[in-house]
Amino acid sequence: MDGMLSQEEINALLNGMSSSDDSDKKINTQADSLTDAEKDAIGEISNISMGTAATTLSSLVNQKVVITTPVVSYATWSDLADTYDRPCVFIQIYYKDGLDGNNILILKERDVKIITDLMMDGDGTNTDGDLSELHLSAISEAMNQMMGSASTSISSLLEKRVDISPPEAKIVDLNDTIDAGDVAPFLKDLFVKVAFKMEIGDLVDSELMQLYPFDFARDIYKKFVKDKQTSNESKAVKTSSVTTNAAQSDNAGMNMEQVMQPNQGAPTIQNMQGMQNISRGVNNMMPMMQDVNVQPAQFQPFTAGVAPVVQPENINLLMDVPLEVTVELGRTSKSIKDILDFTPGTIIELNKLAGEPIDVLVNGKFVAKGEVVVIEDSFGIRVTEIIK
Known part of the structure; x- marks a missing residue:
């Protein structure tokens, strides 16, 4: 009556605004999403690539490394x-080819800290600081x-060259x-998150994450599907060619049987023409059916005996070949950590007394x-x- 809204009317207006915001979020979520096929492709590619990466990391840290099957989902910056x-470490991976x-x-x-300590010949426990x-x-x-x-x-x-630029940590x-x-610009909006469980020996039981922008994830899927279709089409063409050749051969055999059926009396003009056509077809196939002369390989019998003595004058052919002569005072083995500590005046103890x-x-041979x-x-x- 006085122009003021009641509490019920205020609540109704607020609920209407809330439902409108929720619908906008749903629309945005639908726009920034992957189909099930796209998610499966990203998961498969990530699984294969990280399996190879785990083997490489294992050789670097000299520990067993296991990176399990990925889980593909969506996330925002606030979710992270x-x-x-x-803090954590972000490693940017840029693809420059493929x-x-x-x-x-x-x-x-x-x-x-554990990975770097293991790379520096540590035991993985130096994680302070x-x-x-x-x-x-x-x-x-x-x-x-x-x-x-x-x-x-x-x-x-993908059956094509793929290469990256040096990562930035x-x-x-x-x-x-x-x-x-x-x-990264794509982190301002919703993005694709692929989570892996990573285990390094008994030292690490953690999570490794890989973040993709939606456009890049879809691009990978398109290339993945396109290459598969191309491969399948190539296989289909080869199969069709083999089937066609086999059918032509079967038809030739059937026509020959029809023309040469017994108890049919003298061959008619039509039969004679059929025989001529078949003859031409057989002649056309002859280059594919030529006889090949196959013989067993002949080897000289092996008889044990004294190898011929090389004439001394033959060494003259090698007299001018240069060889690298190295004088070695001694050797030692140092970790990366020790080498990084080298300064002018550092004394390095060798294995020689x-x-x-x-x-x-x-040429590297001790003589x-x-x-x-x-x-x-x-x-x-x-x-x-x-x-000697």
């Missing part, structure tokens, strides 16, 4: 912030080799103050021992023993 560890797009791998901070540039450099190299091998698997699957603290668009003979190698001498201003070696 609510469910994933802080595929046009990029995706992101996400690893937990502790997992990165913050992530450094050394960690990012090491994990980038690991991802480069892992995704490189994964690209090879995708190449075989970045520490990201998932919170509200970070703009998702600064990390003082006064021990020096090894002489020719002699000797001792170091000084000839004017140069070092030299006096051979003391020839290795």
